[in-house]
Amino acid sequence: MSHLELGLWSFPILLGMIFLRVPIGLAMLAVGFFGTWLVTGSWIPILAQMKSLTYDTFSNYSLSIVPLFLLMGQFATRGGMSRALFKAAETWLGHRKGGVAMAAVGACAGFGAICGSSLATAATMGQVALPELRRYGYSGALATGCLAAGGTLGILIPPSVVLVIYAILTEQNIIKLFMAAMVPGVLAALGYMLTIAIYVRLKPGSAGQREPAGMGERLTALVAVWPVLAIFAVVIGGIYLGWFTPTEGAAVGAAGTGLVALANGGLSWRGLGEAITGTAVSTGMIFFIVLGATVYNGFLAFSQLPQEAATYVASMGVSPWLVLLSILLCYLVFGCVMDSLSMILLTIPIFFPIVSVLDFGLPLEEMALWFGVIVLIVVEVGLITPPVGMNLFVINAMAREVPLTQTYAGALPFVLSDMIRVAILLLFPTITLGLVRLLY
């Protein structure tokens, strides 16, 4: 078998293992390990590589940002900031038609600014907002659907763990990626609110009304969210202005969120222990996948598949847009069954070389930022589509009286809103790149 064929065969084998419930990191590690052995015809290269690969991967300075952002998210979850955010959004938006659901989306967006994980955002905001939504007479479908969708803002609005991984894989500037994701993130929140506005007009019975809050109450609620704004501004602003590196920014953010949580009384010794255990388990999971992906990508490089695939696609002469759309379609399909991080680690090393030889009329760096943000959105759609939409499960588990099918139905309008947004971002790269161009 030629090297190329070995590379191609590795996909079905890998997917087969993953569908047999082999942990994704382990599957990539094993296929990469034995694949390198087959391609090089000897055990020596892979064994020699493994001597330093584990340490080098785990001690990568850029990757050390990941556990710190995870810790920050854990502190944020315990810090009572979710309640303040929802309260503020609710007093300003709550009296509109569907306003409490809009407030939940807005609060998710705010929480996403200090938390880089979708599941954590959905779970945290769900705890706060779900009882309120039910109290104001929102239907089970709308209440769970808008929270599941709002949760995906956690990863789109910086800081975002998946974007960090994408930046490392494609050697892009992390802060530029964060900037590129900012406007699409805000657009996502606005798009979800618009979806809610249309939804409650089409189905008037699905939402109740709430008395408008007085100006005093509104201002008090707004003042209470200043820690969130301060942390976000210091972390993102500080990295942008060069006060500190992204890793240092994450450390500052984690320390700041920890202090706020401590001040709010949300962080007892037990809470601290749980926050660290949660961080530890997620970190272990992510880094094991990263290690597996590193070994697997080493094998793919040996097999020369990524370069060959890129040359092949370039020589086919089909429209770049067709290639891009097929890639995005791939992500949509796999997103239904796989988690976003594994998908990015598994596919970017193959897809990115292909996309970078295509001509979209953008410089390579801008193309990389644009592609990254769009892939991130498409991958996140998988979180709110059946059958394996993790956000749907998380929210549904909190609302025991709502059947899962209703949550599926409630999430569909938001999936539609995602699709429309992806189309807009594809047609107008300036929306994504404008802020980056403006600032650099």
Next chain:
Amino acid sequence: MAGGAVLIAALIVTVVSIVGRALIFAGLAPIPGDFELVEAATAFAVLAFMPLCQFHRGHVTVDLFLTRAGRRPNALIDVATNLAMTGAAGVITWRLCLGMLDKRSYGETTFILQFPVWWSYAGALVGAAVFTLVCAYTVWRSLDEAKTGEARGGGKEIGAQ
């Protein structure tokens, strides 16, 4: 827990260092070689987190296709994957150990602080060794579950991400 403590320590080192750098005009200074400390600490913390993740069944799997297959076949798959995980952890530990011996014999040191690189390897090695042991334990745990058909031995599932 040791890993957690080290992660917090790395966080504090970093924050202190930034404050130091910000206050250079006031006669303070950043911690020299702070990023070397952070790198070593992350490697140690991450490998210390591995056994915890394995124990709490934290690794991501795709459960879609086998949920209807029933308890027993799934329990057998768990035994197989845990065995494979033990093998992988064993190989990682073995190679890491040889890597450490290499670094020691070359006497390689870090750039700024000049501490021997093999020290950090040794720290990471402890985590890797515990990881292998915990993997072996989970094989035993899943065997027990396959026999009795019940979840055993603690380690409640903690959500991924």
